[in-house]
Amino acid sequence: MGTKALTTALFKTYNYINGGLLGYFHGEAKAFNEKGISDRRALTSYLRRWGFATQLEKNPAMDKVALKVWINKTDPRRVHSWAYTGGSYGEPLRVPYSRTRALIRTASILYFNQLGGYTIGEPYALIRAKDKAAYMKFLRNEMIIVPYDTSSKRIEDMVTELVRRRTVLLMGYPSVIYDMAVFLRENNKFLPGLRIRNIITVSEPLEPFKRNIIRDTFQCPLTDRYSNEEVGIIAQQKFPGDEYHINRHGLFVEVVDPSTLLPVSQGEKGKVLVTDIHNDLIPMIRYDTGDMAKACCYNEDNLISIDHILGRITEVITNPEGKPVSPLTIGPFIYKPLSKENKLVPYQFAQTGTSKYELRLKADSGDIGNALSGTILSGLKDLLGSNAEVSLILVKDIECLPSGKRPVFKNEIPAGSSLDE
Numbered sequence: 001m002g003t004k005a006l007t008t009a010l011f012k013t014y015n016y017i018n019g020g021l022l023g024y025f026h027g028e029a030k031a032f033n034e035k036g037i038s039d040r041r042a043l044t045s046y047l048r049r050w051g052f053a054t055q056l057e058k059n060p061a062m063d064k065v066a067l068k069v070w071i072n073k074t075d076p077r078r079v080h081s082w083a084y085t086g087g088s089y090g091e092p093l094r095v096p097y098s099r100t101r102a103l104i105r106t107a108s109i110l111y112f113n114q115l116g117g118y119t120i121g122e123p124y125a126l127i128r129a130k131d132k133a134a135y136m137k138f139l140r141n142e143m144i145i146v147p148y149d150t151s152s153k154r155i156e157d158m159v160t161e162l163v164r165r166r167t168v169l170l171m172g173y174p175s176v177i178y179d180m181a182v183f184l185r186e187n188n189k190f191l192p193g194l195r196i197r198n199i200i201t202v203s204e205p206l207e208p209f210k211r212n213i214i215r216d217t218f219q220c221p222l223t224d225r226y227s228n229e230e231v232g233i234i235a236q237q238k239f240p241g242d243e244y245h246i247n248r249h250g251l252f253v254e255v256v257d258p259s260t261l262l263p264v265s266q267g268e269k270g271k272v273l274v275t276d277i278h279n280d281l282i283p284m285i286r287y288d289t290g291d292m293a294k295a296c297c298y299n300e301d302n303l304i305s306i307d308h309i310l311g312r313i314t315e316v317i318t319n320p321e322g323k324p325v326s327p328l329t330i331g332p333f334i335y336k337p338l339s340k341e342n343k344l345v346p347y348q349f350a351q352t353g354t355s356k357y358e359l360r361l362k363a364d365s366g367d368i369g370n371a372l373s374g375t376i377l378s379g380l381k382d383l384l385g386s387n388a389e390v391s392l393i394l395v396k397d398i399e400c401l402p403s404g405k406r407p408v409f410k411n412e413i414p415a416g417s418s419l420d421e
Contacts, residue, residue, distance in 0.1 A: 004121035007141045011120050018103060025107035029249040033111070038248055038302040043277055050283035056252065061261055061273055061288045064093050070282040071096060078281060085229045095230050096281045104278050105232045108249055112233050116223045117198025118169050125162060127172020143167060147176045150346075150397060150406075155183045163193035170218075174201040175346060175398070175406045178210045181217035182344045196220055202227055205309065205327065205408060209335045213344060215240065226309050228289060231276040235306055243296045243307045250278035253303050254286070255295040261286075269294045269308065292316070317409055320355035320387040327409040333379035334359065341372050348398050350410040357390045362398055 015022040031037065044054045052059045060066075071094070080099040097105065110120075118124060125143040132144055143165055145158055159180055162170070170177060177199060184190055199214065199222045206224045215222045226235040226244050234253060235244035246253045252275040254263050264270040272291045276284035296305040310316070310327060317325050327349075334347055346362040359376065361368060373392050380390045398406045 003123070003138075003141045007121040007139060010139055021100070021103050022107055025104045025249075026111055029104075029108045029111040029247075032248040032250075033245070036248065036299065036304065038252070038299075039250075039277075040302075042250075043252055043275070046275075046277040046283075047285065050285065052283065052285055056275065056286065057254070057256075057262055059286050061256075061286045062284075063288050067093065067095070067282065067284075067287065074281050083229045083232075093230070095279070095284075098280050101278050101280060104250065108233055108247060111249075112225065112236050112247070113169075113171075113200070115236065115238065116169070116171070116200040116225075117221065118200075122169065123165050123167045124169035124171060125165075125167045127170075127176050145172065145176070147173060147406075148400060150176060150179050152183065155179050156187070159183060159187075159190050159194075162196065163190060166195045168195050168197045169200070170196050170198075171200040172202060173204050173406070174206045174210060174214070174224075175204055175408070177201060177214055179346055181214045182346070184217050185213075185344065191217075194218070199223070200225055204406070207331050207335065207408065209331070209339065211241070226291075226293075226306075230287060230289075231274050231279075231284060234272075234274060234289075243305045244293075244309065245305050246303060248304075251276055253306070255293050255303060255306060263303070264295050266295055266298055269310075272306070272309075316411060317349070317351050317357075318354075318411075319384045321385065322354075325384065330380070330383065330409065333383055334376055337372055337375045337379070341369075343368065343372065346398055346406075348406065348408055348410060350412050352412050353389075354413070355387050355389055357384065357388060359390065359392045360395050360398060361392065362396070363394050365394055368392070368394065 032039075043056065047054050047056065047059070074096045078098060079096040080102050081097045082094040083097055085093045121141060123141045123143070125145055127145040127147055129146065131146055132142070136142075137144060143161060196218050197220050199218060199220060201222065202225045211222060211224075222240050223237050224244070225233060225237070227233045231251060233247050234251060235246050237243070238245055254273040255268075255270040256263055256273055258271050261273075269292060272289045272293050273286045274284070274289055275286055292310040293306040294308040295303055296307045298304065317327065317330060319325050330349060334349065338345065338347075343363070345367070348360045350358045350360065352358055357380070359380065377390050377392055381388050384390065400406050
């Protein structure tokens with residue numbers, strides 16, 4: 001029996017052992033999302049069960065501190081598994097899952113992976129912060145890439161293994177997939193051996209120019225996903241470059257005004273709150289993801305799609321006067337000059353003080369000429385204002401967070417600071 005057939009058989013066995021619930025929940029996920037169903041009656045029942053106001057927006061937003069209070073009350077005998085957040089921003093958290101919620105999560109992931117081109121049993125690669133047991137990877141026909149080292153040699157090893165395993169789906173952090181794309185453009189001898197048919201990017205903001213480089217290099221569809229460990233998949237594109245369609249299977253997503261916590265109008269931006277009515281161990285109600293997004297489309301009172309997901313509020317860059325500057329505005333001043341000179345190097349833009357900024361380029365000395373660096377720096381200074389102090393630094397690698405992510409835009413001003421040291 002081949003690996004694909006074995007993986008398929010094991011999935012069917014796992015579904016049978018769980019009383020067919022995995023297949024049932026997969027069917028639910030498919031029906032709710034394809035028919036655009038939002039079970040408001042179930043939402044009301046969930047809110048009432050936990051003693052919250054039955055009108056969702058009348059409830060306060062829940063942060064990690066509030067969530068931990070409920071987590072500490074959980075009966076450990078009812079916990080089937082834990083979902084761990086990486087603590088990328090100094091707030092590690094583990095969320096309890098019952099057996100039913102764990103099955104729903106698995107079913108939803110399978111459904112959205114299939115939307116992105118996955119077929120059960122086919123070899124796929126997942127870029128994530130931690131490895132898995134060898135037997136689990138074998139049974140799933142899965143390759144795990146842990147991206148703490150993204151040197152050229154390590155990227156070459158990753159690509160070589162993708163070729164050897166005849167991997168058809170590549171999924172994970174876009175920063176690493178972009179590094180692979182840049183490597184392949186410079187070492188195109190590997191391209192004929194690749195079998196990648198679909199790419200799903202997760203966990204990090206995906207800039208348009210990186211999307212184009214990845215898609216043009218791998219010559220396959222690319223779908224971006226918005227998710228977190230606390231609730232799973234929140235939204236995903238249906239088509240490459242499309243807006244992000246909310247996961248309707250038990251999730252209610254709001255984009256709200258940060259001050260009033262009331263839903264914003266269509267086309268407006270706000271912070272993202274998520275309610276997960278499938279979490280039956282704790283009330284996951286109006287959980288503050290820490291992310292910002294634009295509300296794209298409503299169907300009656302239900303938000304059905306979002307866009308311009310800007311990442312965590314802690315990543316928001318401000319000008320010296322304290323006004324937010326969108327990463328979507330900053331990016332072109334960096335990648336357009338680099339692209340014109342065919343310098344497709346990974347970068348990170350960090351705010352280190354009220355008026356101090358660092359542009360970190362993963363490049364060797366001599367790769368970035370004075371004229372190119374001058375163009376980039378002058379453009380950024382024009383954007384941020386005359387009081388901005390912007391420096392360009394060449395680094396051997398972009399330092400990753402504990403989660404393995406490498407945010408493109410990073411606010412490194414210490415909490416509570418308002419003045420430059």
